[in-house]
Amino acid sequence: MTTRRFATVTLFTGITLTLAACGAGSSSHIVAPPTTATSLPSTSTTAATVPGSVPASVPPVGSPTTTPSNGLSSQSLDQVGADLGALDNNLNTANSDLNHPQGDS
Amino acid sequence: MKHNFPRRMALGALSAGAVAGLVVMVPGAAYASVTTTTTTATAGSNATTQVSNPRCTPALFSQAQALVESGLSARVTQLNALASAAGNTANHLTTSDRQTLQNDITTVELPGIQALQPQVQQAATCAQLRPLARDMVYNFRVYVVMTPQTHLTVVMDDETYVEGVFVNLEPQIATAIANAQAAGKNVTAAQAAFADLKSQVTSAQGETAGQSATILAQTPSGYPGNWQVFLAARTNATNAHSDLHAAFADAQQIRTDLQ
Numbered sequence: 001m002t003t004r005r006f007a008t009v010t011l012f013t014g015i016t017l018t019l020a021a022c023g024a025g026s027s028s029h030i031v032a033p034p035t036t037a038t039s040l041p042s043t044s045t046t047a048a049t050v051p052g053s054v055p056a057s058v059p060p061v062g063s064p065t066t067t068p069s070n071g072l073s074s075q076s077l078d079q080v081g082a083d084l085g086a087l088d089n090n091l092n093t094a095n096s097d098l099n100h101p102q103g104d105s
Numbered sequence: 106m107k108h109n110f111p112r113r114m115a116l117g118a119l120s121a122g123a124v125a126g127l128v129v130m131v132p133g134a135a136y137a138s139v140t141t142t143t144t145t146a147t148a149g150s151n152a153t154t155q156v157s158n159p160r161c162t163p164a165l166f167s168q169a170q171a172l173v174e175s176g177l178s179a180r181v182t183q184l185n186a187l188a189s190a191a192g193n194t195a196n197h198l199t200t201s202d203r204q205t206l207q208n209d210i211t212t213v214e215l216p217g218i219q220a221l222q223p224q225v226q227q228a229a230t231c232a233q234l235r236p237l238a239r240d241m242v243y244n245f246r247v248y249v250v251m252t253p254q255t256h257l258t259v260v261m262d263d264e265t266y267v268e269g270v271f272v273n274l275e276p277q278i279a280t281a282i283a284n285a286q287a288a289g290k291n292v293t294a295a296q297a298a299f300a301d302l303k304s305q306v307t308s309a310q311g312e313t314a315g316q317s318a319t320i321l322a323q324t325p326s327g328y329p330g331n332w333q334v335f336l337a338a339r340t341n342a343t344n345a346h347s348d349l350h351a352a353f354a355d356a357q358q359i360r361t362d363l364q
Contacts, residue, residue: 072360094256102248
């Protein structure tokens with residue numbers, strides 16, 4: 001049981017590194033939005049760098065930081081949530097333009 | 106959503122005929138010191154009919170001139186706001202889209218409107234004022250083309266960006282679910298949420314594909330025909346927005362399920 005648990009933790013740590021690289025790129029807005037996102041990047045449990053992103057501080061392997069327990073970090077989701085919040089505001093602005101145009105001008 | 110332009114055009118034509126010789130033949134907004142606004146609420150939209158007063162006569166020239174000056178000033182303010190939105194790096198405009206918007210706003214629209222300002226100040230008659238007022242509206246379409254064009258492009262590019270974030274997360278989510286399953290966890294709900302997440306993202310991608318290019322291709326001279334283009338883009342943006350929020354809820358559900 002202990003060995004199995006250790007292996008699971010090791011795997012999740014690898015996923016964490018991957019998400020850390022991804023999350024860093026997202027938070028700095030350097031990840032280029034794919035125009036044709038039809039192909040998924042290959043699945044990896046290593047510290048892979050997302051194309052177009054700049055990996056920032058990657059925690060050392062095994063460090064007891066804010067390692068997510070399931071491969072979907074709060075940081076990543078929080079960033080998506082923030083992006084969606086900004087999107088909400090921008091969509092509201094566009095709706096206002098179209099619902100209340102300032103004359104025929 | 107239906108823009109009431111045909112009705113407005115009809116009213117404008119009627120008014121023009123009724124007071125021929127007195128009416129300044131530009132859209133009402135240009136001289137709208139006193140504007141009667143009739144708003145009809147329809148499904149999710151407002152159709153507005155404006156009747157403007159005064160019209161340019163020798164006796165009212167100063168008022169008309171002041172109104173055009175005010176209209177120009179307001180457009181300068183609006184264009185500066187649009188330039189700020191286009192230059193705001195907090196949004197996710199692509200480099201090329203940002204450049205296109207900034208170029209249109211700051212090198213075409215803004216200088217064009219600003220060039221009219223001294224001409225309007227120097228105008229001394231209604232005959233001189235009318236073409237300037239007309240140019241202000243017809244040549245630049247600040248409110249009904251440039252404004253929705255800028256904001257809708259920001260929305261589309263924001264959505265495209267978030268789609269990309271989800272696509273980048275999908276392999277990690279798949280691995281996390283597989284690992285949890287291998288560890289003996291019941292991942293049925295997580296798998297279902299993940300399937301829905303992928304479906305929602307794919308749907309959003311379909312809604313936004315090519316939209317920014319379509320929006321940016323619209324020009325002031327294309328109004329009012331391009332109003333429908335903006336409305337269609339808004340529908341797509343709204344649908345993609347819903348899809349992305351659903352995908353986000355799925356991601357949150359997966360995270361909870363795997364904890």
